[in-house]
Amino acid sequence: MATEPSYGVRRTILPGGLRVVTESLPAVRSVALGIWVGVGSRDEDLSHAGATHYLEHLLFKGTSKRTALEISAEMDTAGGEMNAFTAKEYTCYYARVLDADLPLAVDVLSDMVTSSLIAPKDVDAERNVVLEEIAMNEDDPSDTVHEAFTAKLFGDTPLGRPILGTTDSINAITRDQIFEHYQARYTPEHLVVAAAGNLDHDTVVELVRQAFGPALERTAEPAAPRLGGDQPGQPAGAGTTLVSRGIEQANLVLGCPALARTDERRFALGVLNAAFGGGMSSRLFQEVREKRGLAYSVYSFSGQHADTGVWGIYVGCLPSKADEVLAICTDEISRLVESGLTDAELTRGKGQVRGSIVLSLEDPSSRMSRLGKSELVYPRLEPVDEVLAAIDAVSHDDIRGIATEILTRPKTLAVVGPFDDASAFQA
Secondary structure (H helix, E strand, O other): OEOOOEOOEEEEEOHHHOEEEEEEOOOOOEEEEEEEEOOOHHHOOHHHOOHHHHHHHHOOOEEOOOEHHHHHHHHHHOOOEEEEEEOOOOEEEEEEEEHHHHHHHHHHHHHHHHHEOOOHHHHHHHHHHHHHHHHHHHOOHHHHHHHHHHHHHHOOOOOOOOOOOOHHHHHHOOHHHHHHHHHHHOOHHHEEEEEEEOOOHHHHHHHHHHHHHHHHOOOOOOOOOOOOOOOOOOOOOOEEEEEEOOOOOEEEEEEEEOOOOOOOOHHHHHHHHHHHHOOOOOHHHHHHHHOOOOEEEEEEEEEEOOOOEEEEEEEEEOHHHHHHHHHHHHHHHHHHHHHOOOHHHHHHHHHHHHHHHHHHOOOHHHHHHHHHHHHHHOOOOOOHHHHHHHHHOOOHHHHHHHHHHHHOOOOEEEEEEOOOOHHHOOO
């Protein structure tokens, strides 16, 4: 079933509920292709913690048609790029190839997603790779502090647990548990094939139909977009968490729960965040780094999930300066709540958000990602002009309203550094 072209995008639903969404970009000579799966780490129970990311690794290890070497060699021979990532609410396998090599990319990615062997020997070998990835993250204080912040904010819930799982959960999980996860989640109704570049929609649909073959021989409707949480994901509360490390720098994240992905006020929060801590002209950068030289890296950030979100500040500074930096951040938050943004800050914030969106759309991979995510986690594909108009419409009243609601919430503070007592810090 094909829909009418809309905003340069075409969409077809194949048997079994598999969605194919494309955007034609005739001016380029490449195609970005992604197979998006509507499963992320928040869909795991404790016995499957880390299974989604573990499975992402295993799908590169071989199918009934190709060995692991053949998967990588075929893409390398074509000069293509191929990779994957796992997020809290979705997984994506993607490739970027010359337009003439699109049939190869469709065949290889579809083969991986539908026909991976998940062989016991590969599960055992890749277990060590995943454990190394966990160790690598734990060796990076900036990664550690963000994970500690998320764990404190959301508690022992699927949103609060790390995407990679833990050393204990990865050591404990079995091949049968991973294969069970694969069979239950990687079905056509939970999949979206998205492509952007120099392509013809009908040709892509036929390539996908052939590549998926028997996997489409079932009756199902596409799974609905993830617009809410089906498991507990609300914040567990405020407070301070400390990860004591004998390192030379204090890593701090101070933040609070924020807005869900489809909340209309997200545009105001995006503009606020850009002006407050999103660039070199932002308040945080100017106050903490430029005026006082207290940190090399300082920024604010926001993130959204289906039913909740986060807003926070990250700073890396000398341990002896941590208290002073936190005090400045707290003061700047209070000043923003009380007075909002200046006219110049509001203009810069809008320009920064608007520019980042438009510039990203120069890249076929970003356009492909927009298509895939819109199918899985948004009620519809929002036209770019509509998004830009919503950003331009953000007013001082909108900024003050969102600052009053979000930035006054009780704060969670995560600290990684050479400290012994969490009570020395106040969130």
